[in-house]
Amino acid sequence: MNEVEKHFLEEVRRQFRGHKRLGEGAIAQVKDDELFVAIDQESNSVDRDQEFELAPNTTREELMRAWEQGWTLVFSAVGSLKPDDVMRTVYIRQEPHTVLQALNRALAHYAFHVGQIVFLAKHLRASEWKTLSVPRGKSEEFNRMSVEQRRKGQGPVAKGPTREP
Numbered sequence: 001m002n003e004v005e006k007h008f009l010e011e012v013r014r015q016f017r018g019h020k021r022l023g024e025g026a027i028a029q030v031k032d033d034e035l036f037v038a039i040d041q042e043s044n045s046v047d048r049d050q051e052f053e054l055a056p057n058t059t060r061e062e063l064m065r066a067w068e069q070g071w072t073l074v075f076s077a078v079g080s081l082k083p084d085d086v087m088r089t090v091y092i093r094q095e096p097h098t099v100l101q102a103l104n105r106a107l108a109h110y111a112f113h114v115g116q117i118v119f120l121a122k123h124l125r126a127s128e129w130k131t132l133s134v135p136r137g138k139s140e141e142f143n144r145m146s147v148e149q150r151r152k153g154q155g156p157v158a159k160g161p162t163r164e165p
Contacts, residue, residue, distance in 0.1 A: 005083035012103050013078055016110065020071050023114045025132040026121035027067075032060050034124050074110075078103070 036058070086100050097105065122129045134142045
């Protein structure tokens, strides 16, 4: 069974790298003065001990440094896991979860927030938006590509750097 757990952990790392890449691709397209835009007063209403608050004069460099530090922690934590850990119990807000459940929960949570970043960046860029996936009208071309071509970033897919900190 360790092969399944090993594959699962590899897939979790792959998906986190993908979420990081999408977020960075979206953030790169946003102007500095748009980095902290809220579409309305309630869009940033979560206030868990001010975890989402940044100083009004936070720079792009400071934001990206915090982004990298956060991802470094994610990749370090996930990278330390072994296949035998996947069914171990961990606690999130005093509730027991298997590591598998906790990782699935984290992936969904990150996907949700990266989706928000992409949505807002796409909204702000409007017609200037550069796609982060298969461009409109290029699906047939993409589908004709081999998996190897896709991995090399050939063809119509916009692909930025994917690296773990």
